[in-house]
Amino acid sequence: MEAEERLAYIKRLEELRDSKVLVYFSYTPLDDTILVPLYKQLEEIGHTQRIDLILHSYGGSVDTPYKVVMLIREFCEEFAVIVPFVAKSAASMLVLGADEVVMGPISELGPIDPLVKHPVYKDVLIPVQAVWHCLDYLKRSISNCADLEVAALLVTPLLNMLDPLLIGDYEKTIKASRQYAETLLSRYMLKDLPEQVQKVTQALTEGYFSHGYPIGRREAKDLGLNVTEAQGELWEIIWKLYLGYEQLFQEKESKHLY
Template identity: 25%
Template sequence: MDLIGLLWIFFIISSLQPVIRQKMLENGRLRLLERLEQQRQSRVIVLIHRQETLSLLGFPLVRYIDIDDSEAVLRAIKMTDKDVPIDLVLHTPGGLVLAAEQIASALRKHPAKVTVFVPHYAMSGGTLIALAADEIVMDENAVLGPVDPQLGQQPAASILKVLERKPISEIDDETLIMADIAEKAIRQVKATVIELLADRIGAEKAEHIATMLATGVWTHDYPISVREARELGLPVSTDMPSLVYQLMGLYPQTAQRRPSVEYIPLPRSRESERRRAER
């Protein structure tokens, strides 16, 4: 075989390698989902947004909660009997409010127990979805986030502050229009949070949580820890199944030439150190 033929074979193998790797990942995910469903006797749904290299040239695809996600989750819920619990593994920076509200509403209407697992973070719309759960299971270091609306690049609550701090005569028409939209957006999101929580924790506690999360008390990227979530009154536990961590490992970030974090991927304990010293 000549050199040109070898180069063609090398090119074909190189082009198929990402596809084969992706298929292996997908099969591994399905097997692990089946194991988790058998262990929990539930319907397991995964909503994980990470960067994955999907194309031949290796360009990463950044994902957020969108209408496609809400359609897929709603289909999964409809395919689940009313007496079957639902477990949702959630890892997301947030996304479209409409899609997050649809998912949260559908989960809240499910008669059986709904559990949301947050192994790392569920911000913004992800937190809104978590509020629909009967139980939120978080890693001890995982975080949630405020659900206050954002209008473009501006927090709705901050736009309203302009009306408080400047005379109307000094505010342009566009800002006044944005302030009107901001007021409506906050009122709508706050009402959604109250609706998700009131029947479980009472109207007064639901009102308090909605005010804290939806009205700009914190910045939009503020990390709400397990302790703070419990202090708010959310049903949070830290009993995270080990299979959830294994599942997260099958949703890798985009490969980089130099990893940002490196460590020896083995359990580390005093006992292992003693055994190494004896060798």
Template identity: 30%
Template structure:
């Protein structure tokens, strides 16, 4: 008997009800931008965000619920540009983590509202490259941080009396040279992009430079949590998120987390299917998400995994003319 692949739930009705409820309290349309811990902000999210904004139409005021561990900083700039093209005033609602590239997107808002569990992070470079090392425990490429790499080299140099080799001779055994090159390039890029994002609502160029440089280089780690108090001291326009709105946003997060559960189906010890949802964007009347849909096979002789039958892609969920849930593919290449 064939094993049926697990399918994650699509909780469209539940999240739509909460979105409409929140909108009635904040007196503006709400956009949700959520990624799982295995997802990330990426270029394709820009097209997905365009679908959301096109569905809403131009708004004088909009709210953005963002929850993400980060991703591509150039994609973050494009997302902010879209938000500012379609909306005159943007308020970011942050109940949980809004890290790295997600911090940049939040900085594109005129105001930030942060809950007790919320935090931003530093924006120094951290990326998951095509040539990044692979974590053997879950077959996923790992992020490499510019800060971690710099500290590794510093430690090497500090103990250089014990050896005379170039530190990169050993580092290249674990981190591909192209990854290190990409990190070096993206470090200066992070500051430039952050300055440009802040300039959408801060006219003082020196202030944009100060905030960007602070976020890029003055924290001890890439994941250092910048809470409400620290965000205020940094000079950001931020206030405490209303407790009721915070609770409702956390409920949306619970629904999204349920949708993004690990939908993995084991066929045997060398083969499994992945149906996991990674990124979700939503507004009133439309939900867009990216879902893995592929097989994985372990090649014993080569001690590595390969993907097969990859039908992963973006899905759109909305109500049809009869008020029934209708799902379709959103083709992005």
């Protein structure tokens, strides 16, 4: 798909949604490097009634989604996120700051479980909840073992590998993800349903054991999120745009191989 065709689909999407459309499509972790390019695009658009963000991301930094939401909302009265395929982890956090999330039959959100750097392998990112589950495993191993000396032999090598300062930092990240989720839900997605905020926050930050758990549009709606089910021409355009950007990324990756 050529650039002109993608732009034509975006224009048609703007007509159908009566909005200005932005696109964030990435396979690298979501972080603050998005902010300056985003600000430049928003300045070009100027203040408008509604902004739709087409979002494809597997997550990233715990702080960035909140910054993105606050920045976009400086330029619009209504904000929606369109998820063609995947908006996971920290990207799902961004969804909570929208007034609605537009999803199709293959779209999925995920548990809010931000990524942090591995304490040893610095180029490896791990879900922060993995550390919490490690500590929970150690706690259960000790409490379930009748012989404390045996328990000590089992868990001491693992405990010696854990940096207390790092554990504290990871704990802060978990608490921050809950705080951001609660704040965004209460201000935006669930502003008219304050009694649902705690329930949804807990479900998204603690209710799923798999980092990659797929929360489809029906489950997202059951959780209490304001889901618009894309159908007909609307979904057809959204999906074609996804395929177009996916093709663009594959072409770029192919060029890097030679």
